[in-house]
Amino acid sequence: xxxxxxxxxxxxxxxxxxxxxxxxxxxxxxxxxxxxxxxxxxxxxxxxxxxxxxxxxxxxxxxxxxxxxxxxxxxxxxxxxxxxxxxxxxxxxxxxxxxxxxxxxxxxxxxxxxxxxxxxxxxxxxxxxxxxxxxxxxxxxxxxxxxxxxxxxxxxxxxxxxxxxxxxxxxxxxxxxxxxxxxxxxxxxxxxxxxxxxxxxxxxxxxxxxxxxxxxxxxxxxxxxxxxxxxxxxxxxxxxxxxxxxxxxxxxxxxxxxxxxxxxxxxxxxxxxxxxxxxxxxxxxxxxxxxxxxxxxxxxxxxxxxxxxxxxxxxxxxxxxxxxxxxxxxxxxxxxxxxxxxxxxxxxxxxxxxxxxxxxxxxxxxxxxxxxxxxxxxxxxxxxxxxxxxxxxxxxxxxxxxxxxxxxxxxxxxxxxxxxxxxxxxxxxxxxxxxxxxxxxxxxxxxxxxxxxxxxxxxxxxxxxxxxxxxxxxxxxxxxxxxxxxxxxxxxxxxxxxxxxxxxxxxxxxxxxxxxxxxxxxxxxxxxxxxxxxxxxxxxxxxxxxxxxxxxxxxxxxxxxxxxxxxxxxxxxxxxxxxxxxxxxxxxxxxxxxxxxxxxxxxxxxxxxxxxxxxxxxxxxxxxxxxxxxxxxxxxxxxxxxxxxxxxxxxxxxxxxxxxxxxx
Amino acid sequence: xxxxxxxxxxxxxxxxxxxxxxxxxxxxxxxxxxxxxxxxxxxxxxxxxxxxxxxxxxxxxxxxxxxxxxxxxxxxxxxxxxxxxxxxxxxxxxxxxxxxxxxxxxxxxxxxxxxxxxxxxxxxxxxxxxxxxxxxxxxxxxxxxxxxxxxxxxxxxxxxxx
Numbered sequence: 001x002x003x004x005x006x007x008x009x010x011x012x013x014x015x016x017x018x019x020x021x022x023x024x025x026x027x028x029x030x031x032x033x034x035x036x037x038x039x040x041x042x043x044x045x046x047x048x049x050x051x052x053x054x055x056x057x058x059x060x061x062x063x064x065x066x067x068x069x070x071x072x073x074x075x076x077x078x079x080x081x082x083x084x085x086x087x088x089x090x091x092x093x094x095x096x097x098x099x100x101x102x103x104x105x106x107x108x109x110x111x112x113x114x115x116x117x118x119x120x121x122x123x124x125x126x127x128x129x130x131x132x133x134x135x136x137x138x139x140x141x142x143x144x145x146x147x148x149x150x151x152x153x154x155x156x157x158x159x160x161x162x163x164x165x166x167x168x169x170x171x172x173x174x175x176x177x178x179x180x181x182x183x184x185x186x187x188x189x190x191x192x193x194x195x196x197x198x199x200x201x202x203x204x205x206x207x208x209x210x211x212x213x214x215x216x217x218x219x220x221x222x223x224x225x226x227x228x229x230x231x232x233x234x235x236x237x238x239x240x241x242x243x244x245x246x247x248x249x250x251x252x253x254x255x256x257x258x259x260x261x262x263x264x265x266x267x268x269x270x271x272x273x274x275x276x277x278x279x280x281x282x283x284x285x286x287x288x289x290x291x292x293x294x295x296x297x298x299x300x301x302x303x304x305x306x307x308x309x310x311x312x313x314x315x316x317x318x319x320x321x322x323x324x325x326x327x328x329x330x331x332x333x334x335x336x337x338x339x340x341x342x343x344x345x346x347x348x349x350x351x352x353x354x355x356x357x358x359x360x361x362x363x364x365x366x367x368x369x370x371x372x373x374x375x376x377x378x379x380x381x382x383x384x385x386x387x388x389x390x391x392x393x394x395x396x397x398x399x400x401x402x403x404x405x406x407x408x409x410x411x412x413x414x415x416x417x418x419x420x421x422x423x424x425x426x427x428x429x430x431x432x433x434x435x436x437x438x439x440x441x442x443x444x445x446x447x448x449x450x451x452x453x454x455x456x457x458x459x460x461x462x463x464x465x466x467x468x469x470x471x472x473x474x475x476x477x478x479x480x481x482x483x484x485x486x487x488x489x490x491x492x493x494x495x496x497x498x499x500x501x502x503x504x505x506x507x508x509x510x511x512x513x514x515x516x517x518x519x520x521x522x523x524x525x526x527x528x529x530x531x532x533x534x535x536x537x538x539x540x541x542x543x544x545x546x547x548x549x550x551x552x553x554x555x556x557x558x559x560x561x562x563x564x565x566x567x568x569x570x571x572x573x574x575x576x577x578x579x580x581x582x583x584x585x586x587x588x589x590x591x592x593x594x595x596x597x598x599x600x601x602x603x604x605x606x607x608x609x610x611x612x613x614x615x616x617x618x619x620x621x622x623x624x625x626x627x628x629x630x631x632x633x634x635x636x637x638x639x640x641x642x643x644x645x646x647x648x649x650x651x652x653x654x655x656x657x658x659x660x661x662x663x664x
Numbered sequence: 665x666x667x668x669x670x671x672x673x674x675x676x677x678x679x680x681x682x683x684x685x686x687x688x689x690x691x692x693x694x695x696x697x698x699x700x701x702x703x704x705x706x707x708x709x710x711x712x713x714x715x716x717x718x719x720x721x722x723x724x725x726x727x728x729x730x731x732x733x734x735x736x737x738x739x740x741x742x743x744x745x746x747x748x749x750x751x752x753x754x755x756x757x758x759x760x761x762x763x764x765x766x767x768x769x770x771x772x773x774x775x776x777x778x779x780x781x782x783x784x785x786x787x788x789x790x791x792x793x794x795x796x797x798x799x800x801x802x803x804x805x806x807x808x809x810x811x812x813x814x815x816x817x818x819x820x821x822x823x824x825x826x
Contacts, residue, residue, distance in 0.1 A: 563805060580727075
């Protein structure tokens, strides 16, 4: 229970023609992790003489291309058709998510699946491609029209036919806007170049600028344009424009409306196809994904002319099952060798194996780092202690009930289809339960709700650990909890190291601290109970601890002593977070009281709102803090005593079927 | 109502300094880590949980400051009423506040920098998480020294009858 699952490596040799059924059966079962041996064959000459590395099957490329086409169609349809859900629908779906029904599908080999995919895609792809290209055309036309409108809108004040200007052989127009101050000087400056021009102007935005329309002979265009550019003219490009601005704008807008309608109709057609084909395409995608994995895995094998060799890590408890599957699939034409992991355990993947109550906490261990093969798996310890720490940090009975309720909703709602949600639902329920228990005994129920509003005390409170009246006792309790937690880690670490033959590491990193603590404990007890022999004994043990500390860790070991002390003091956060939850809850109660007592009329209505939302907000933030700090006490303080981790997790070769099941 | 003596006032200043400086440092540090985490989450949404954990780490200094502040308030009798604290006790309480306040401030800033760096490292290589946590925890040592001295000052000085 405290070690990761025992693993065995299955070395399998079978004929080439039986490889496919073997792979298919192992993939469907999902109990083995295929090891890549191609690298070993390339690097080790001995292996190289016997085998050559296999390659993905010839069908892999075709399957990948079909998968891409299928995904492309699904993504295209999804990008166009989104159903806006009402908030009530979203909540309902979250609380009671629909469980996807799995459709029975025939077991197909690669070639048959390729044919099936080609056939299905041929029915839907051409229509979708036509619609996609129509939509692209409409989109492009819409873009062009919008920029056209934006340009013509700048010219709309000039009610002339631009064809007369842009197609004229002799005259040209310079149109744009410029600052009023510079505009006033413009006619004079232009006159220095020529008198053959007409200049019109009008108001524009911003009011500090002026829109101008200058007509002149073509031969003066460049000189005048250069002059006006120097005078900060922002010129509108009119080359090629034909027609009267207002009419063109109106026409363009009409066309835009048509495009909008055409687009809407095209999307309706896409929606129709989606309704008809979505399920088929999703199933096809899943089948292609699975088939792609199966065809790609060949690259991890070695082969001779007629045989294929593969290696698969399998949990010991599943070995027999895996062997039976291989024998059945290869009709007995196979050789299977079961091998124990070698002494280094370097290549063994880690599969966590814990009792049901601790399973949800595996997520938290994996997030940190999976343990080494022969290292203690701390999941069970964490499953017991983390909820307690959470409860200690939150220490509010009502908040505990709320958190447990949230956990229950996550477990029964989204947890039905999402294993992550199910895990966190269980974790929250455990955490909430501890917060409830500790809140009841340390006088935390919506802060000081009972004494403040009902003038009674919680009957379950233990006065000695009333968090607000006796914080020093709760601090002591937090530190004792820390000492116990750390020492448990030290014992586990020492056992781990001794088991792995690292006696020196066990002495220097764990046992010296236990000796030192024991000495200090005896000293303290002797001083407390005035027992001189106990004090002497304690002093002796403590000195021995210091000597061993220096012996195993050098003089730096003495510096480590402050670090060790700091590790224990870090558990004082349990009290600090407990007080901060209570303090904030008390503040919400005080503000509620002020609203009710001092704000006339509205106050009576406002008080319950402040009370409810204040406590919900406090519970949310404090629960988040409590969880993260409980996690931190494990990751930083507890794990540093014994846990190394750093292994790769067990990643089974498994067909992930969400929408399909094989018809047998 | 408590009798406001010079000692009580000094203790009150000590409580204020404890949380003000430590909280100030923690806030700056958490801001830096949160900013790094937002970037990381934008790149890899699965970094959300890890980003939150790294962001929470430099909160420890504020927690220590808060705790010492509370202990100063409780031990000096500011909440409980009755006779005020002596001047010597007040100076000791002020020193306790300074010890955790200043040490916490520096430690938080340093921890924030390491945590922000760790967020970047974990985004690149998820297996760096455990090592990132260990590195981030290192600059907390100085805050722990400050916290320890503050506790000893309070236990020996204020509770001991100062």
